[in-house]
Amino acid sequence: MSDIKVAVLGAAGRMGTQACAAVEAADGLDLVARLDHGDTVSRDTLAGADVAVDFTVPAVTEANVHAVLDAGVHAVVGTTGWDDDSRARVAAHLAELSPRGTGGRGSLGVLIAPNFGLSAVLAMTFAAKAARYFESAEVIELHHPNKVDAPSGTARHTAAAIATARAEAGLGPSPDATEAGWEARGADVDGVRVHAVRLRGLVAHEEILFGNEGEQLIIRQDSFDRASFMPGVLLAVRSVVSRPGLTVGLEHVLDLS
Amino acid sequence: MSDIKVAVLGAAGRMGTQACAAVEAADGLDLVARLDHGDTVSRDTLAGADVAVDFTVPAVTEANVHAVLDAGVHAVVGTTGWDDDSRARVAAHLAELSPRGTGGRGSLGVLIAPNFGLSAVLAMTFAAKAARYFESAEVIELHHPNKVDAPSGTARHTAAAIATARAEAGLGPSPDATEAGWEARGADVDGVRVHAVRLRGLVAHEEILFGNEGEQLIIRQDSFDRASFMPGVLLAVRSVVSRPGLTVGLEHVLDLS
Amino acid sequence: MSDIKVAVLGAAGRMGTQACAAVEAADGLDLVARLDHGDTVSRDTLAGADVAVDFTVPAVTEANVHAVLDAGVHAVVGTTGWDDDSRARVAAHLAELSPRGTGGRGSLGVLIAPNFGLSAVLAMTFAAKAARYFESAEVIELHHPNKVDAPSGTARHTAAAIATARAEAGLGPSPDATEAGWEARGADVDGVRVHAVRLRGLVAHEEILFGNEGEQLIIRQDSFDRASFMPGVLLAVRSVVSRPGLTVGLEHVLDLS
Amino acid sequence: MSDIKVAVLGAAGRMGTQACAAVEAADGLDLVARLDHGDTVSRDTLAGADVAVDFTVPAVTEANVHAVLDAGVHAVVGTTGWDDDSRARVAAHLAELSPRGTGGRGSLGVLIAPNFGLSAVLAMTFAAKAARYFESAEVIELHHPNKVDAPSGTARHTAAAIATARAEAGLGPSPDATEAGWEARGADVDGVRVHAVRLRGLVAHEEILFGNEGEQLIIRQDSFDRASFMPGVLLAVRSVVSRPGLTVGLEHVLDLS
Incomplete structure (x- = not known):
């Protein structure tokens, strides 16, 4: 299996900095883009990423996710500030992108996690x-x-x-x-x-x-x-590529059977 | 649903005494027999029980379970001293009683729990x-x-x-x-x-x-x-009647999905 | 050293019962009187006790202590309900009994402990x-x-x-x-x-x-x-005989130097 | 009271670095010298310090303390490796410096603490x-x-x-x-x-x-x-100047009465 290419949004922040380092150190993951305040989120700037990890701020995180999806990229979100309405808009966006009945690997996924610990x-x-x-x-x-x-x-x-x-x-x-x-x-x-x-x-x-x-x-x-959150971030990145649709909570990608 | 009729073996022991009291106090359970050291375990002495609860001693617990099964009664076992061989003999006994492919409610079940807490x-x-x-x-x-x-x-x-x-x-x-x-x-x-x-x-x-x-x-x-074991005993009694075959460990009747 | 003779007031209550048993089992202590609801507290009923242990009720504990002192007996009090006023009255009573400057063994002591654990x-x-x-x-x-x-x-x-x-x-x-x-x-x-x-x-x-x-x-x-309170009760009984005056709190008889 | 002047030995090490920062940030303490590997410990290099704090290595800590004492400076020691013999030699050195019967402020003190937490x-x-x-x-x-x-x-x-x-x-x-x-x-x-x-x-x-x-x-x-050790280091520095002779263990300068 080829490496998963990862972009980090909010790459200069406290969590973003650690996420960049964790991705770079991880087997099977490649860091391909670091975006921060002022950078446009687009197919170009995401630089071929399979997954974008958002550790930005509540004011921009939803817009980031919509732009990431428009670029055909999966999203993992650690930024706070999400509510039922913003989650519903992301779910609707995902539904538009994934014609009913397709699903499976290739369809886009978004994983919003209030806590990566x-x-x-x-x-x-x-x-x-x-x-x-x-x-x-x-x-x-x-x-x-x-x-x-x-x-x-x-x-x-x-x-x-x-x-x-x-x-x-x-x-x-x-x-x-x-x-x-x-x-x-x-x-x-x-x-x-x-x-x-x-x-x-x-x-x-x-x-x-x-x-x-x-x-x-x-x-x-x-x-x-804060270092303790990185194993959860990596797990989320590896999971979201084969988990189409919206997932809220890291617990859904843990194997607790 | 009619009450589940329960017999307690080792009814005069520390755990057996508490088990009798717990069954008597529980909704939907009827205590129909108390057996102890010297009592024969048979269809007669089990007095119409649906489930027999064994809190006896290692030396007699396996023989008790075979006798309970011969009487057509489900068993819940809290006595220690079971090993792979004795468990295999009970599994074989259950297999003889339940023709392959039947199973379901009505077939006998045995639940051996090293711990009811x-x-x-x-x-x-x-x-x-x-x-x-x-x-x-x-x-x-x-x-x-x-x-x-x-x-x-x-x-x-x-x-x-x-x-x-x-x-x-x-x-x-x-x-x-x-x-x-x-x-x-x-x-x-x-x-x-x-x-x-x-x-x-x-x-x-x-x-x-x-x-x-x-x-x-x-x-x-x-x-x-020791009182803390009784909720687990009651849960085992209620579960074993619809759980044919051998179950080892209370965790299998907990709903942890 | 001869044994310390002990009377228990409230001897039929939950704490009093345990206190009686603890005194009886202790080396160097003799249980000489068990008083309960309805019994008069006097030199006669205290039966030669050196120390009276009060586990009664808030309504009578202060009166008990005054009667115990009048009988020339030390007091250990585990009953709740004491306030600054009642403690002050006991201190005044003790001061009357002990002419200024005497003190030492022989002068009466009262130990009120909110907690014997x-x-x-x-x-x-x-x-x-x-x-x-x-x-x-x-x-x-x-x-x-x-x-x-x-x-x-x-x-x-x-x-x-x-x-x-x-x-x-x-x-x-x-x-x-x-x-x-x-x-x-x-x-x-x-x-x-x-x-x-x-x-x-x-x-x-x-x-x-x-x-x-x-x-x-x-x-x-x-x-x-509740059994955990008895070592503290015994320690209080052994200490109060050589601790004239009013002591509030078991910590004062612990050796924490 | 004038500030206490402090020298740190092993100032470039992990503990020494934190000790320097803690002394600089503390009210009433002045950092006057940072010595490390290769520096001679003498009246000159200690630069007028009242107290020298040793966070060096087991191989040199005892020699450091003798040199500190020869310079007329109190010592606080956090380095490990001390045994009964080395402690006895420091005690003897202190005894030579303090003619029997003088003691009091002015006489030198050494505080060796295996743990400053x-x-x-x-x-x-x-x-x-x-x-x-x-x-x-x-x-x-x-x-x-x-x-x-x-x-x-x-x-x-x-x-x-x-x-x-x-x-x-x-x-x-x-x-x-x-x-x-x-x-x-x-x-x-x-x-x-x-x-x-x-x-x-x-x-x-x-x-x-x-x-x-x-x-x-x-x-x-x-x-x-490791930051948690600094309050103990500061307490030791403030205490040693009025505690002549050898003290082993921070507990002796805590007020636990």
Whole structure:
């Protein structure tokens, strides 16, 4: 199999710089283009890339993806700021490009991943699977003290997935006799309590706790360094070429069977 | 759907006593027989049970299962002491009873579970799934100080499953530059290091650690009390009636899709 | 040295029952009286005790202590419900009994302990000592879901002690850039964030986190069972006889030099 | 109070570089000299320093300290490789310089610290204090997989301190019924079990576990980055000027009363 040619958009940013280095170091991948602020995204500038990796900014990421698709190139997106509407427009664009019934290798794919950390994605995925088997579930996320929002997007996403799994399994809310002191009980995300710790020295961490009478299951993940996202980026690049259509979430390209 | 009728073998033992209580308290299950040391296992003594739950001792558990099958009753087995040979004899017995090609509800099923703890079974299952995505993996098991063997069967089983998954994914051994002090590096189970802690106050706990550059995933489970095994026993009873043939491990009746 | 004679008040309650058993099993201690609801506390009923252990109820514990002192007996108190006023009345009573300047063995002592768990008391004590050396500090307490108040008294006490130590060391508040989502950031106890988790399967647990650039210190304690309080009760009984006056908190009789 | 003037030996090394930066950024400290490989250590090259910080190599650190003392300068030493003999020679040198009975500010001090991490030093110190109150104690250290020795020096030191405290309190060995599988039970350091985990993504971590019937105390410290040693280095520099004689271990300059 010939190498996969890769372009990086936002190549001068923090994540983009690491993505360029990771692609260059990876077997079977060739870095063919580095684009950044001010560069046009077109067939020419993408320089024959099979896959474009977007680590730009919310303001331009959607336009980038449409331009990448117009150039006949697959896209992997790590930029934040996507919502239902922007995702739907990308899905519609992909549908126009892929006549119903073709699919398969050759049809374009877009993979939007809110998180490329394997440990974070696995923690969320396992939490969703475990949720139906426990009476109680809570989430603690821990981050560096410069973070401005609480709880983290990852923790919200995890709690929402737990809530969905509990509902599907017919579980009611986790038992809770609290009468006084609700401010210590964290945020309520779809009925699941989420606590946010801010501590100097930490980076990004999540701990999901499940409890039954006499037992506990804890799933914890620690992201110490941005370097930890690169294995997920490479996995996404290798997967998107044979995954036509829109995929949201790295978990869909993990083999968890 | 009518209630499932349940017999408990070893009904006077520690686990059997709890199993009887759990069956009696459960919706949709009826306790119809309690057998213990000295009781014959037969169609008569099983008293119309659909499922027999065996919490006896290694010396008699296999004979019990054969007698249960001869009585036309499904079996759930929590007793330890099974090996490849005894499992093969039960599989052969089941094959004789179920003419090739029939299967389906009505054919008998046997579920042998080394562990009924949901948190323990989920921890092992998730560890096996996660293993292919991490460069390093180690296992720590922690138990009360009266335990005579180390490492625990659960930890051995977990390490072996991790080793298998790593091999399938083409991963070599976890990196390890240790030159001196191997006695601190734990037992080697199929190339995975397993550490055993013995501490007053603990019951049965397992922690599985995975590491990549810049990230860590920890899966931990705590069994504080034997009561924690009962949800798994009830799930096994409800599942075995529609699961013909031999099943080894509670993980096969969990919905982890 | 002759044995210390011990009376237990509230001897039929959950804690009192365990205290009686612990005293009976301990070297150097003799259980000489078990009093419960309806019994008068007097020199007669205390039956020659050197120390009375009070595990009764908030409504009667103060009156019990005054009666115990009137009978010339030392007191160890594990009952909750004490406040500054009731403690002050006991201190005044002790002062009347001990003419200024005598003190020493023979003078009566009262030890009121909000918590007899050694791990809990040590965790609080170490947290207070560590607090001045870290930029960030937060507290997570985890309890069974039947608890009605949050955060726990132990967590409040710990946070307050951390806040005092930080103030003495001239530290300002822990860094925190949170702009949105304060409800996930826990309760504010004297400027220290305290989070309360409620999970089926847990009993009483506390985790104190300290962070500096590049490092973290975690002090965690787990109380799995009421039995864990008995070593602290015995230590209190043995200490109070040579500790005249009022002592609040088991930490004062621990040797942490 | 005038600023403390500081020289750094090994100023071009990894630790020395950070020490220079930390001193320059600190209130009340002035960096007056950077010496490295090939530079003579003398009154001239130390350039009026009050304190010299040695982050060189085992082969030269002792000679450096003697030269620093001959120049009338206090020393803080972070280099490894010291043993009883080399420490005794420094103590003797200090004794010659300080006529019996003088001491006090003005007399020279040397502080040799095997570890400048506050979380590590506090964890060891608290573990030694807690040890006498628990039936069981074990140590787990976790490091990056490039470490060649096991268990770590910090873990050995911690275990030895626990063993000493247990012996002083009259405690026997931790209970342990292990009959088979000792290779999973870790290294024996003075009767305390020490386990070494090696995991990609980790840096240097230690977890000390104490157990009694029904309770557990865990003291854990994480060193994520060499930057975490600098607060300890600055504390040592500020302390050594008023601490004549030889001090081994940062714990002696912490205020843990």
